[in-house]
Amino acid sequence: xxxxxxxxxxxxxxxxxxxxxxxxxxxxxxxxxxxxxxxxxxxxxxxxxxxxxxxxxxxxxxxxxxxxxxxxxxxxxxxxxxxxxxxxxxxxxxxxxxxxxxxxxxxxxxxxxxxxxxxxxxxxxxxxxxxxxxxxxxxxxxxxxxxxxxxxxxxxxxxxxxxxxxxxxxxxxxxxxxxxxxxxxxxxxxxxxxxxxxxxxxxxxxxxxxxxxxxxxxxxxxxxxxxxxxxxxxxxxxxxxxxxxxxxxxxxxxxxxxxxxxxxxxxxxxxxxxxxxxxxxxxxxxxxxxxxxxxxxxxxxxxxxxxxxxxxxxxxxxxxxxx
Amino acid sequence: xxxxxxxxxxxxxxxxxxxxxxxxxxxxxxxxxxxxxxxxxxxxxxxxxxxxxxxxxxxxxxxxxxxxxxxxxxxxxxxxxxxxxxxxxxxxxxxxxxxxxxxxxxxxxxxxxxxxxxxxxxxxxxxxxxxxxxxxxxxxxxxxxxxxxxxxxxxxxxxxxxxxxxxxxxxxxxxxxxxxxxxxxxxxxxxxxxxxxxxxxxxxxxxxxxxxxxxxxxxxxxxxxxxxxxxxxxxxxxxxxxxxxxxxxxxxxxxxxxxxxxxxxxxxxxxxxxxxxxxxxxxxxxxxxxxxxxxxxxxxxxxxxxxxxxxxxxxxxxxxxxxxxxxxxxxxxxxxxxxxxxxxxxxxxxxxxxxxxxxxxxxxxxxxxxxxxxxxxxxxxxxxxxxxxxxxxxxxxxxxxxxxxxxxxxxxxxxxxxxxxxxxxxxxxxxxxxxxxxxxxxxxxxxxxxxxxxxxxx
Numbered sequence: 001x002x003x004x005x006x007x008x009x010x011x012x013x014x015x016x017x018x019x020x021x022x023x024x025x026x027x028x029x030x031x032x033x034x035x036x037x038x039x040x041x042x043x044x045x046x047x048x049x050x051x052x053x054x055x056x057x058x059x060x061x062x063x064x065x066x067x068x069x070x071x072x073x074x075x076x077x078x079x080x081x082x083x084x085x086x087x088x089x090x091x092x093x094x095x096x097x098x099x100x101x102x103x104x105x106x107x108x109x110x111x112x113x114x115x116x117x118x119x120x121x122x123x124x125x126x127x128x129x130x131x132x133x134x135x136x137x138x139x140x141x142x143x144x145x146x147x148x149x150x151x152x153x154x155x156x157x158x159x160x161x162x163x164x165x166x167x168x169x170x171x172x173x174x175x176x177x178x179x180x181x182x183x184x185x186x187x188x189x190x191x192x193x194x195x196x197x198x199x200x201x202x203x204x205x206x207x208x209x210x211x212x213x214x215x216x217x218x219x220x221x222x223x224x225x226x227x228x229x230x231x232x233x234x235x236x237x238x239x240x241x242x243x244x245x246x247x248x249x250x251x252x253x254x255x256x257x258x259x260x261x262x263x264x265x266x267x268x269x270x271x272x273x274x275x276x277x278x279x280x281x282x283x284x285x286x287x288x289x290x291x292x293x294x295x296x297x298x299x300x301x302x303x304x305x306x307x308x309x310x311x312x313x314x315x316x317x318x319x320x321x322x323x
Numbered sequence: 324x325x326x327x328x329x330x331x332x333x334x335x336x337x338x339x340x341x342x343x344x345x346x347x348x349x350x351x352x353x354x355x356x357x358x359x360x361x362x363x364x365x366x367x368x369x370x371x372x373x374x375x376x377x378x379x380x381x382x383x384x385x386x387x388x389x390x391x392x393x394x395x396x397x398x399x400x401x402x403x404x405x406x407x408x409x410x411x412x413x414x415x416x417x418x419x420x421x422x423x424x425x426x427x428x429x430x431x432x433x434x435x436x437x438x439x440x441x442x443x444x445x446x447x448x449x450x451x452x453x454x455x456x457x458x459x460x461x462x463x464x465x466x467x468x469x470x471x472x473x474x475x476x477x478x479x480x481x482x483x484x485x486x487x488x489x490x491x492x493x494x495x496x497x498x499x500x501x502x503x504x505x506x507x508x509x510x511x512x513x514x515x516x517x518x519x520x521x522x523x524x525x526x527x528x529x530x531x532x533x534x535x536x537x538x539x540x541x542x543x544x545x546x547x548x549x550x551x552x553x554x555x556x557x558x559x560x561x562x563x564x565x566x567x568x569x570x571x572x573x574x575x576x577x578x579x580x581x582x583x584x585x586x587x588x589x590x591x592x593x594x595x596x597x598x599x600x601x602x603x604x605x606x607x608x609x610x611x612x613x614x615x616x617x618x619x620x621x622x623x624x625x626x627x628x629x630x631x632x633x634x635x636x637x638x639x640x641x642x643x644x645x646x647x648x649x650x651x652x653x654x655x656x657x658x659x660x661x662x663x664x665x666x667x668x669x670x671x672x673x674x675x676x677x678x679x680x681x682x683x684x685x686x687x688x689x690x691x692x693x694x695x696x697x698x699x700x701x702x703x704x705x706x707x708x709x710x711x712x713x714x715x716x717x718x719x720x721x722x723x724x725x726x727x728x729x730x731x732x733x734x735x736x737x738x739x740x741x742x743x744x745x746x747x748x749x750x751x752x753x754x755x756x757x758x759x760x761x762x763x764x765x766x767x768x769x770x771x772x773x774x775x776x777x778x779x780x781x
Binding site for chain 1: 341343345346349352353356357363364367368370371372374375376377380586589590593597639640658662
């Protein structure tokens with residue numbers, strides 16, 4: 001049995017996350033630590049691609065727990081998230097066991113007795129053997145402590161959110177045929193949300209809240225240096241500064257950290273040594289995924305002698321309303 | 324300390340952050356586990372347990388230092404301590420000139436004594452601080468307290484003192500040094516006042532009785548509401564939106580399409596010996612699509628903010644919502660709503676589209692719509708127009724409205740005006756009415772609630 005790890009202080013947690021190649025701010029480490037101490041789920045919100053999912057992976061690595069991931073989407077329901085009876089298997093077993101069943105029932109004199117005897121055996125068909133465990137149940141029943149990641153909860157329907165409440169507050173599920181199954185170990189639960197819709201108060205109440213925003217230049221530099229060590233420090237700095245200023249522009253989709261990393265990797269792959277306009281021209285599409293954003297960024301980049309502050313550009317202004 | 328946290332939570336609630344009992348219990352558990360020694364850890368434990376919303380965060384950041392920041396105030400410096408006897412004599416001589424009434428404060432500044440609790444209380448009574456329950460008054464209250472202390476006169480007196488000392492032959496450098504110290508002490512004193520004002524106001528906020536009389540508010544017409552009422556109404560609309568969330572999920576029509584659900588069929592027919600007698604089909608949720616066109620011109624301005632908040636709520640709920648706003652031409656505003664809080668989004672829209680002078684033109688806006696966005700309307704779309712149909716005698720373009728309306732599944736008009744006024748003056752309501760499936764009147768919140776309910780029925 002592998003031993004799972006608990007942390008005695010936020011600092012220790014931060015170091016452990018660092019060993020998993022995850023650079024956590026004090027805020028992230030502290031709130032993560034609190035989540036462990038209070039046994040409460042952690043709800044992380046923030047723009048896409050700032051490392052919310054990555055945090056769950058890192059904490060699973062740091063605590064040496066298994067990561068169980070539940071990706072949410074519109075229309076997700078209990079049978080996909082919690083459990084399902086394996087009907088096909090049940091049917092197959094009944095067919096194969098027919099002879100055995102007849103044998104079992106052979107000694108009975110009347111129907112009543114046969115039914116009674118069958119009832120005794122009935123549990124066989126509604127046992128864990130035929131229960132298909134979906135992520136939530138798996139996390140609850142796991143022999144080892146686990147990390148449960150409920151990803152992009154804002155994509156799931158409101159009903160599913162309500163259904164999660166029972167699981168998240170008591171860590172138990174009721175299966176009508178089997179009774180209530182309680183968690184052996186409380187899993188560390190991390191929920192992520194991209195804030196595309198408001199989550200219900202009830203769900204928020206049960207969670208600790210962590211807002212992860214785009215990182216500062218220094219933090220992002222550290223991430224790039226850690227994940228793409230091949231890129232020279234000077235280039236990394238330039239790249240990060242450019243990304244940061246792109247974020248201050250009014251774009252349809254701002255580049256995220258993961259896109260910065262992709263870009264950094266692209267620069268390494270292309271053996272780029274300076275960020276000149278040719279390099280930018282060819283690689284900018286790694287950062288920006290909308291044609292209009294690309295055009296706006298190009299226009300801005302081609303402007304002669306622009307200062308370090310990109311946001312003052314007149315092209316980011318919406319046209320005046322004509323009265 | 325516990326009492327302080329409880330007061331802090333009460334103040335947060337008063338400032339509009341929703342905190343449940345369970346959450347405050349969590350906060351105490353978190354504080355227990357991390358302790359209060361490290362201020363940053365303490366802040367984070369409160370933040371993560373109490374504030375579950377990006378919008379609550381600024382409020383938290385503003386209130387936290389007020390409640391738990393007093394330790395950071397720079398101590399005042401005692402100037403009179405390290406004076407040579409001659410200097411002390413000179414200063415005493417200079418001070419004799421100072422007006423008796425200002426003497427006390429000057430002494431305080433010289434000796435580096437902060438104001439005592441008693442003095443602060445007296446000041447608070449003098450300037451009416453105990454009645455203030457809004458943090459926006461903080462700076463004003465601080466200024467008033469400074470005035471009550473005759474800060475300005477004291478500054479002049481100190482300047483005079485410096486002049487006197489120079490005349491008496493004190494070293495120039497020494498005087499400058501002293502002036503710097505005095506200035507530092509003044510700043511510290513001001514900080515103390517500001518801190519005190521903030522604390523007192525925040526405490527008052529916590530003790531303020533909760534608002535009452537919402538019912539009354541529900542039935543008042545939108546155009547007779549004060550700013551404060553608006554603020555409360557806005558909150559009410561947000562609550563309405565929250566209620567919508569659950570209702571909309573129930574109301575969305577569940578239609579069955581032809582696809583066979585194999586698993587459900589097998590399960591349903593086990594009782595028939597697996598002979599498929601009852602067929603089961605996949606449940607298919609028909610998702611509504613909305614196109615909303617909202618009038619935010621001058622005649623609608625008094626309620627456009629609420630209507631936009633409502634739009635925001637609808638958009639939040641129904642992912643396929645296309646929102647437009649118009650005065651003289653159409654503007655696509657759905658992108659403005661993305662990833663913003665309701666208040667921010669509404670403010671941004673109103674900011675982007677300022678009102679002009681008698682320039683409402685729905686006809687032109689409909690023209691814009693059919694040129695650029697007609698494809699957004701199909702047989703599954705519900706078209707909602709929010710407006711009073713007052714067109715400033717411009718061409719109403721009823722023909723365009725008819726085309727759009729016929730393309731849609733339903734066309735609904737939401738107007739704040741009672742039927743009696745339709746067609747009066749520059750209102751083209753009666754002309755448009757022919758092509759609407761439903762016209763709902765929403766001139767107060769109760770009517771708006773019913774109207775929204777009806778919207779989601781179909």
